[in-house]
Amino acid sequence: MENPNMFRIEDRVAKVALVFSYVLLLLGGLFGFLQVLSRAPGMPRLETPQLYYDGLTLHGVALAILWTAFFIVALAVFVITRELKINMNAPLLRGGCILAVGGSLAGAVAILTGQATVLYTFYPPLQASPLFFIALAVILIGTWLISAAVIEAIWRWKKLNPGKEVPLATYGVFTTIAIWLLATPPLAYAVIARSLPMSLFNAPVDVLEWRLWFWYFGHPLVYFWLVPAVTIWYTILPKVLGTEVYSKTAAKAAFVLYLIASVPVGLHHQFVDPGVHPVYKYLHTVLTYLVAVPSFITAFNVIATLEKAGRMRGGKGLFGWITALPWGKDPVFTGITFAIILFGIAGFSGVVNASFNVNYNVHNTAWIVGHFHLTVGGGVTLTFIATSFLLVPLLFGRDYVGKKFLIAVPTLWFVGQLIFGISYHIVGLLHAPRRTYIAEAGYLNDPNLLNSLHLVGQWIPWLQLGAIGGVIFALGGALFLLLTFATIFRGPRIGLSGGELQISPTPGPATIFDKLGLLALIAIVIIVIAYSLPAVEIYSRGLSPAPPYWPSGAPAG
Amino acid sequence: MPFHGEERIWVGVVAAMAVIFLAALAYAAWVVGLQVPGGDVQLVEPQKALQELKPGVREIAPGRYEVIIVARMWQWFPSNITLVNPVEVKFRLTALDVIHGFHIVGTNVNVMVFPGYVAEITWRVPQDAKGKYLVVCNEYCGLGHQNMYGVINIIRY
Numbered sequence: 001m002e003n004p005n006m007f008r009i010e011d012r013v014a015k016v017a018l019v020f021s022y023v024l025l026l027l028g029g030l031f032g033f034l035q036v037l038s039r040a041p042g043m044p045r046l047e048t049p050q051l052y053y054d055g056l057t058l059h060g061v062a063l064a065i066l067w068t069a070f071f072i073v074a075l076a077v078f079v080i081t082r083e084l085k086i087n088m089n090a091p092l093l094r095g096g097c098i099l100a101v102g103g104s105l106a107g108a109v110a111i112l113t114g115q116a117t118v119l120y121t122f123y124p125p126l127q128a129s130p131l132f133f134i135a136l137a138v139i140l141i142g143t144w145l146i147s148a149a150v151i152e153a154i155w156r157w158k159k160l161n162p163g164k165e166v167p168l169a170t171y172g173v174f175t176t177i178a179i180w181l182l183a184t185p186p187l188a189y190a191v192i193a194r195s196l197p198m199s200l201f202n203a204p205v206d207v208l209e210w211r212l213w214f215w216y217f218g219h220p221l222v223y224f225w226l227v228p229a230v231t232i233w234y235t236i237l238p239k240v241l242g243t244e245v246y247s248k249t250a251a252k253a254a255f256v257l258y259l260i261a262s263v264p265v266g267l268h269h270q271f272v273d274p275g276v277h278p279v280y281k282y283l284h285t286v287l288t289y290l291v292a293v294p295s296f297i298t299a300f301n302v303i304a305t306l307e308k309a310g311r312m313r314g315g316k317g318l319f320g321w322i323t324a325l326p327w328g329k330d331p332v333f334t335g336i337t338f339a340i341i342l343f344g345i346a347g348f349s350g351v352v353n354a355s356f357n358v359n360y361n362v363h364n365t366a367w368i369v370g371h372f373h374l375t376v377g378g379g380v381t382l383t384f385i386a387t388s389f390l391l392v393p394l395l396f397g398r399d400y401v402g403k404k405f406l407i408a409v410p411t412l413w414f415v416g417q418l419i420f421g422i423s424y425h426i427v428g429l430l431h432a433p434r435r436t437y438i439a440e441a442g443y444l445n446d447p448n449l450l451n452s453l454h455l456v457g458q459w460i461p462w463l464q465l466g467a468i469g470g471v472i473f474a475l476g477g478a479l480f481l482l483l484t485f486a487t488i489f490r491g492p493r494i495g496l497s498g499g500e501l502q503i504s505p506t507p508g509p510a511t512i513f514d515k516l517g518l519l520a521l522i523a524i525v526i527i528v529i530a531y532s533l534p535a536v537e538i539y540s541r542g543l544s545p546a547p548p549y550w551p552s553g554a555p556a557g
Numbered sequence: 558m559p560f561h562g563e564e565r566i567w568v569g570v571v572a573a574m575a576v577i578f579l580a581a582l583a584y585a586a587w588v589v590g591l592q593v594p595g596g597d598v599q600l601v602e603p604q605k606a607l608q609e610l611k612p613g614v615r616e617i618a619p620g621r622y623e624v625i626i627v628a629r630m631w632q633w634f635p636s637n638i639t640l641v642n643p644v645e646v647k648f649r650l651t652a653l654d655v656i657h658g659f660h661i662v663g664t665n666v667n668v669m670v671f672p673g674y675v676a677e678i679t680w681r682v683p684q685d686a687k688g689k690y691l692v693v694c695n696e697y698c699g700l701g702h703q704n705m706y707g708v709i710n711i712i713r714y
Binding site: 208437438449 | 560561563564567568571572575578579582583585586591592593594595596598600601602603630631652654655656658660662663665666667668669671672673674675676677678688689690691693694695696697698699700701702703704706708
């Protein structure tokens with residue numbers, strides 16, 4: 001190494017966040033494996049109802065919220081330091097990381113000891129231990145400190161580089177963190193002002209008010225996962241193919257649309273809630289359609305980039321460029337493109353979910369489970385897994401062990417997710433409920449009743465096929481974690497070249513896209529319009545709080 | 558670097574598709590009448606819901622029913638409902654304890670059931686609907702959630 005690492009502290013935080021994200025992937029994945037088998041009739045029933053719902057809670061919290069968030073922290077810190085070449089505020093970064101890890105561990109203890117069997121949505125008035133809600137609050141504060149460190153670093157860089165364009169990967173990181181900061185304050189209100197008093201003093205909670213603010217957060221959460229994945233598709237994917245993104249302008253336009261339209265859409269999770277005017281719900285359908293536009297732009301841009309790379313490799317004709325790409329040879333390329341295909345499929349079911357009255361047919365069915373496994377479990381997680389093949393060696397200075405097995409990871413993950421996702425979409429259209437220990441249900445274990453019911457008997461083969469898909473991608477995940485932990489602790493050391501690491505296309509002069517404050521302001525205005533309407537409706541009607549009950553059925557207090 | 562020409566066409570196609578879809582959804586809701594639950598709701602204290610709502614099945618006019626259902630962990634009350642030659646069924650639902658989800662499998666009847674609020678949803682029963690339909694709870698409501706179900710039996714003659 002020619003120059004000593006000037007990002008010692010930043011890299012340490014990134015390493016801690018990365019290793020912790022893999023621990024969470026292991027923990028959450030383990031319970032996913034148990035669940036997908038247990039809930040399918042005729043498959044090994046490995047869990048009691050208590051363990052099933054504890055595990056389901058942990059699966060959701062550890063994977064949907066935490067695995068993604070910690071990976072994103074590592075990625076954000078890496079991108080900011082390598083791309084902007086500036087240090088980050090160490091106390092904010094360190095303090096945030098300690099709080100987030102500590103809060104996550106406390107939350108995991110609360111869940112695993114059966115004190116918070118409330119699933120990752122923790123809808124009141126289901127009661128849980130104060131430890132769970134305090135843990136959530138601590139995690140939130142931790143993420144805000146880390147976010148502050150990221151925003152401050154970008155701010156400082158902009159001041160040092162007036163008139164210069166924010167590089168594309170940093171632009172993606174900014175969008176991600178801005179979405180998180182826009183989305184989380186109402187969640188903090190719901191947790192600290194409503195759920196925590198409920199758990200401490202059995203204070204009643206208004207269900208509708210709570211859900212309004214939870215889902216205000218709940219949907220931008222998915223863009224908080226997705227935007228970093230898209231950032232990788234725009235920067236690292238072309239990089240491994242030796243090219244640049246087809247259109248940098250379109251990429252930035254997509255980020256802007258994600259920023260301004262990803263928050264004011266939460267009512268599409270509440271289409272069948274009583275107490276919200278249909279026109280407000282419809283407005284959120286319109287805005288959800290708007291936030292589908294950047295995904296369509298991304299689809300075009302990524303495919304155009306792949307075509308460019310395929311033609312560079314000598315691919316000819318209408319489809320020749322596809323076969324010219326390094327399928328099955330390069331695990332990073334293969335993983336990321338498989339992830340994009342999975343996300344593409346789920347994009348279509350997402351438009352269905354957003355579609356107002358059509359949502360009747362899919363709300364709270366297994367279709368939703370299929371949808372978000374293909375998005376966060378497919379598009380996002382597989383992108384992060386494939387990126388790990390590059391990031392782990394760069395951060396830890398160790399070469400991957402078992403390199404020839406790496407290609408099996410995205411392959412198993414892709415095939416398994418595809419089987420699982422399609423099966424669950426179909427069984428959802430047959431109206432099998434989500435978040436239910438179906439194999440234990442009375443109607444499935446009473447053949448006379450089962451045979452007399454519409455549709456229900458048809459669920460069984462699809463649930464079983466889903467279980468097979470789940471086992472296949474669990475195997476891919478297990479292989480990934482085995483190789484990655486072996487690399488981190490035992491991999492052969494490699495000297496990191498102190499040389500330049502270019503992630504984004506070479507930045508040009510600043511454009512309208514670089515007015516970050518203005519864009520955030522536009523986002524806030526749209527949010528205020530979209531949310532003041534239902535908020536005024538709910539508060540002016542007056543709240544109707546309900547006292548808490550434990551998941552065991554006992555009233556609290 | 559501006560947008561490429563093909564990209565403009567693509568964005569135009571996507572926008573046109575979105576407008577067509579949105580128009581179709583609005584038409585289904587406000588013209589055909591497949592509307593989502595609205596803002597006009599009755600509030601009720603969960604502890605008093607049983608007395609105030611009087612759960613049960615009432616035939617208001619031939620083929621027109623009002624069905625009032627109260628949910629609690631882990632039961633629909635009433636949970637076995639028989640409808641004879643139904644044309645239109647208005648469901649009114651609330652919960653005594655936590656959130657539940659009322660879904661008649663194989664139909665469009667799918668609504669969240671909250672303590673403190675009375676949800677309303679009207680089902681225009683298809684003429685060929687006949688036989689036994691499973692009612693599931695599709696929102697997690699505690700450890701016995703998987704055993705919360707009922708049956709709606711539609712008899713035609």
